[in-house]
Each structure stands twice: as C-alpha cells, then as structure tokens.
Amino acid sequence: MTPPCHAALWTAAAFLILAGAAADQGYAAEDEMIASLRLRGGYDSNPVLLAAPRGLAFAGMDAVAVLGRKADGLSAGLVAEASHTRYEDASVDPVQRYKLRAQFENPERNGLSVRSAASLGYFSNYETRAFEAEQSVRVQRAEGTLRPFVSAAVRYSALNETSAVLGEFLPDAQRFLRGTIIPGVAVKHENFEIGASVNLSATRYDERLDFFGYRRDNERIEPFLFASYAGDKLSIFASLSRLYGDWHDVDFTDVRRTMFELTMSYRGEKAEAEFSASRFATDTTFPISPISVDTELSGKLTRHLDSATRVALFGRVLQREFLDSKFRSRQTAFGLEAARDIGADLTLAAEVSRVRMQPIVGEPLYATVASVSVTRRYGADPENKLRAGASPPPARPSR
DSSP: OOHHHHHHHHHHHHHHHHHHHHHOTTSOTTEEEEEEEEEEEEEESOTTOOSSOOOEEEEEEEEEEEEEEEETTEEEEEEEEEEEEEESSTTSOOEEEEEEEEEEEEEEETTEEEEEEEEEEEEEOSSEEEEEEEEEEEEEEOSSSEEEEEEEEEEEEEEEEBOTTTSSBOSSOEEEEEEEEEEEEEEEETTEEEEEEEEEEEEEESSSSOTTSOOOOEEEEEEEEEEEEEOSSEEEEEEEEEEEEEESSTTSOOEEEEEEEEEEEEEOSSEEEEEEEEEEEEEOOOTTOSEEEEEEEEEEEEEESSSSEEEEEEEEEEEEEETTSSOEEEEEEEEEEEEEEETTTEEEEEEEEEEEEEOSSSSOEEEEEEEEEEEEEESOOTTOTTOTTSSOOOSSOOO
16 A cells, blocks of 8 residues: 555554544543544636646545653653545545554653654645655753753655656655754743754765666755744744755755744634744755745634624735746635524634736746635644634645
C-alpha cells in the first residue's frame, strides 16, 4: 500500500474512533474530546486553472477530531484531520489533505518539560502530491524566567509536482530524509516571551541524482529571533531568521535569504480579526531551483451580527520565487462568507471567492468559487475552536 493510502486510512480510522468517543459521554473527567464534520458543495468556474476554463460542480467533506488526556502529571493528545473534495468530472484530480498527529508531554517534572510528537501527513491536487512523516522531541527548562531548550526531529518526505518540462508529474516522487537539531533559549515573563534559536539540518535524498540530473543533498543553518504575547483577546507571534543553505550540486547557488513570520489575532465580543505574513523556504522538484522562497499574506475580518450570525471578509496572497531562475508565480484569493449557528452544534454557511493566478509563464488565470456547507460539532467546545468558518481553507487549496 502506498504512503498516501496509509495516511488516508490512519487518519480516517482515527477520526471515526475519536468521533465515536465524542458521542460517548462515558469518557473520563480529565479527558477532553471535540470534533467537527463539515459537508460542502458548490461550483468552481476553473478548478485546474486553465486558459480555457471549464466550470465543474464539486462536493467535499472536512473533518477534525481532537482528543486530550491528563493523568499523573502527564498529558497526551491526538489530532486527526481529513479533507476531500471531488469534482463531477472524475478525470479531474480530487483535492485531498490528511493529517494525523500524536503528542505526549511531561509538562513539568524535576524542572524540565519534555514533549514528543509524531505526525503523518498527505496532500494532493492536480499539481502536487506530498507525503510527510516526522518524529520530534523537545526538552525545555520549565521553571524560572530563563528557559533554555533543545529540539531534535527526523522527517521523511516524498514530493512529486507537475513539471513544466514534462507537462505532467514526474515518473517517481523525490524522497528524502532530513534531520534537524534546534538549540535555543527563551525568556518568559507572564504573557510575554522572547528568545533566540538556531536550526541545524542536513537533508539526504534516496537517489544521488534526481530525474533531471541534479544533486539535491544540502545542509542548512538558520538563526532565529522570536517573540510572542498571549492575552485574553490579543495574541501576537513574530520571528526573524536568516537561512544559510549549502547544496551539493555545483549548478545550485548556495542560499542566503532572510525569512520572517508575523501572526496576529484579536477576538472581541462583536468582531474578530486575523492576520499573518510570512516568508519561508519550500522544497521543490522544479528542475533548476534548489528550493522556492514563498511569501504569504493572509487576513480575515469577522463581524458578529448577533449571537448566532456572522459575516466575514478574507483574503490571501501567495508568491513563489524559484531560486536560480527568473520564474515567479503569484496567487491571490479574496471572498465573503456568511454563517449562522443552528443550536449549539450545527452551523450553516455560504461562501463566494475570486481567485487570480499568475503562472510562471503566460497570462493570468481566473476562477470564481461558490459553496454552501453544513457543519456538525461533537463534544464540549465552549471556545468554539471548531466552529464552522473560524478558519476557512483557501479558495484554491495549496500545499
């Protein structure tokens, strides 16, 4: 069975088990269980972004389940996510996203906090197929103002993208293993935290040369500065880093780029606001580029008309820069959403969005997407973490 099948089956099995637990009110008092299932359908005027668009109806589902348990000073959590969108024309690749994450933590024992996490993930659409499996461990001092930490992670990835040269997916996915060590220190005072760290990683591909004859093995060093604030209504996180990447192929230029991340969220009684801006490195199979450097901006404004009804405006811009080339792509999406809660655990919603895609070559492409959905929530969710529309997926899914 292929890795994508494993990811899909494990995620689906985990969701069914967790959803069943949510419906069963017999779980322990120290357990927390929430889940949601959204069914949606609609129309996409250009589902694969072609110059000669052909609109198609679609139907899909999005499911999330979260289970947490605390016992004897230890905590454990399991999160299962599944999303599947299928179009009326079976020849159009469905959009699929599956993720399963398990985490175990000793919040504080002998002055140390130890956290271990394992995850499986798979995403696919008409241009990308990606599978990831990761295991990480983090140890941090849990007392005092000064809190040093160290993290270690191992990740296996399989990536396949449509090639501008071939006009289709590569014959085989590019597979690699990456090991990462992150030493750092944080200074924490009440709701504030600032710190510094450095990411040290080495990446090795299972094939010495890729399909186009490039050697993609690399080592990276990325020093970070970060700060965060977590209040009752306002949360902010910011980081600034410098990526130094050395590739083994003489045709790849070593990478020296500045990266950043800023996320802000405000949740009031009548309005909510979310904003994020980031620049990050993304692995790619693009034949002449070691990586792509992606810059993303997204935001959402929500207005509560009453206790059960809300409307929201959202937008997203994603620009991909393929290094060692002049090629760039840019995707812009914006839209409007309206949602109404029916009782405590059911939500009806409608959404319309407009997408503009500037590919690496050619003229801009456009699409309009309209959909309606119904969401059912399970388990106690007093903070509405899984409320429909709280964080809608982009109109044009991307990895």
